[in-house]
Amino acid sequence: MSSDSVPTKTNGTEPASTTDSHPDDPGLDRSSVLKLGAAAALGTAAAMAAVARPATAAPPRRARAAVPVAVTPLPGVLDLYINEGYTRMVDDSLVYQRGFGDQPTALRDANPSLRIVPKIFTRAGQVVESRTYPLNAALPPNGTPTPAGPDPANPGQFFIRRNHWASYFPQRTIIVETGSKVRLRIFNRLAGTHQFTVAQGAHGRSDITTGPIPPGGEARLDFDAPYAGTYLYYDPTNAPVQRALGLFGSIVVVDPEDAWRVAPNQMGFERQWLWVTHAIDTKWANIEAAGGTVDPVATPAVPRYFLLNDRSGYEALGHSPNRDINRLAHEESLISGYPRQVDVRDFGEDLTLGTIRGGQVVRMVNAGIAFHQIHFHGNHLWTVRRNNVEWPREFGHVDEDGHVVLQQWEDVIQLEPMDRKDCIIPMKRPPDATDQVWYARTEDWKYPMHCHAEMSQTAAGGMYPGGLVAHWELKSPVIGG
DSSP: OOTTEEEEEEOOSOOSOOTTOOOOOOOOOHHHHHHHHHHHHHOHHHHHHHTTSOOSOOOOOSOOOOOOSOOOOOTTOEEEEEEEEEEEOTTSOEEEEEEEESSOOOTTOSSOOOBOOOEEEOTTSOEEEOSEESTTSBOOGGGOOOOSEEOTTSTTOEEOOSSOBOEEOOTTEEEEETTOEEEEEEEEOSSSOBOOEETTOSTTSOOEEOOOBOTTOEEEEEEEOOSSEEEEEEOOTTTTHHHHTTOEEEEEEEOGGGTTBSSTTSOBOSSEEEEEEEEEOHHHHHHHHTTOOOOTTTSOOOOSEEEETTBOHHHHTTOSSOHHHHHHHHHHTSOEEOOOOOOTTOOOEETTTTEESSOEEEEEEEOSSSOEEEEESSSOEEEEEETTEEOOSSSOEEOTTSOEESOEEESEEEEOTTOEEEEEEOOSOOTTOOHHHHHHOOSOEEEEEEESSGGGGOBTTTBTTOSSEEEEEEOOSSTTO
């Protein structure tokens, strides 16, 4: 518990029944969690065994907690409800999940509230619902910022507007302006004990947490905005089980006076993208849905679904039959932009032209239980920060876990469970594009992103490519083409 967090907790209605209850197992330490993640990502034999496993959860038998459906809103306070329900996967299976929702919903609701619509805590003390930030900035069409105009010295390239475009954010996102106060009220609608924790959210990098919230109970959590950066909120109960079941989300902390940088005096961007990865183990889901408690050591994780911003496969790629899903994927996940003549390692601004010298920021968050290796085709990415610690530009080192701590070009971005990395992708001519091809292009160039942990490319143990995939687009010289 940090010194700047002020949680209070009150009990609500008791569970309708305490029969068939199961005590939570002790949490695992970080080392055990990482080992579980590695096994989940790389365990080929386990993946083969998972193919025959049914995806639909067993009928629940543990009594759920009763919580008043309606509560009186409090000014400047965000209400979160720990709910449960069934979520449709990319292969149309329904899988039992939990989540921090916007409103109270029941287990069998057709559309359970398991993910909040993005919310913003402003310095003025307001809680604003918005998928985009900054609030008054222009919205990029279909997610793609349009340029300020052609660059006459570099045919086929463009000048980019500086401090102009808003960014879209996926569900589960809480945006916090520096200097604001975060005020939360969390209602536990489930039969077991749960909690809400912000990993490394205190100014001393310790966790901020409500502590355990009993069934039917509620908790208040008030704390000062963390430093600018990317954070993960989640339920650490019986780690990593509750996080794998869906009790997680992201917090993006931004300085409203310097909203087009990841942090003051650090890298600027045209717009930013938030990528949150997640892995779902249906066997774990079935055990918890039936009223049991998962022992993650006795039942090692073998995920069957892998998601990016809660989408998989053709839905993550924006190629589904559903136009709304495709639009959201393009706005929130599928990186795109017009090429410009810059060195992405120069994070400064060209004040004469009024443009930025850089690319677009990708904030990557691994909320899941598997190791991921995020691989981009076309251009490498420049990794700048990990877990809100700025990497040096020179004189790097190797940390105790064997990671090279140095800003560098990376073909593959390794994301361990609970990792957060801030990278910049250059919207520039790919190095292998010949002059004849580059100057003749009239269409957008699309490059794939996929995870090098091959198990993550499937869904339901065999549907390929149905997992953690996306793409990024380098727009054509024909604006709007």
